[in-house]
Amino acid sequence: MRGCFWHSHNCKFSRIPKTNKLFWTDKLRRNVIRDKKNDRLLRNSGWKSIIVWECQVTSKKRFEKTKGRILKRMIKYKKIIEEKAVE
Numbered sequence: 539m540r541g542c543f544w545h546s547h548n549c550k551f552s553r554i555p556k557t558n559k560l561f562w563t564d565k566l567r568r569n570v571i572r573d574k575k576n577d578r579l580l581r582n583s584g585w586k587s588i589i590v591w592e593c594q595v596t597s598k599k600r601f602e603k604t605k606g607r608i609l610k611r612m613i614k615y616k617k618i619i620e621e622k623a624v625e
């Protein structure tokens with residue numbers, strides 16, 4: 539689960555504050571770089587990750603849509619794992 543502001547999601551919740559703009563731009567840019575690095579480390583270690591953004595669960599409707607997306611992704615990952623087990 540990623541907070542839209544702290545992890546710079548491209549949505550209305552990730553606007554950079556007007557004060558100390560340079561500080562925030564740099565801080566949030568470093569967070570994104572760290573996220574990418576950590577995502578890559580997980581992938582390279584064989585983990586499958588599903589990123590859920592804060593704005594994707596802000597209402598019951600959005601949460602249900604996100605839940606469907608997570609389930610689809612889990613099924614896809616399960617198939618990949620099963621195919622690897624057969625090889």
Ligand SMILES: [Zn+2]
Pocket residue numbers: 542547548549550551591592593594
């Ligand atoms: Zn968002």
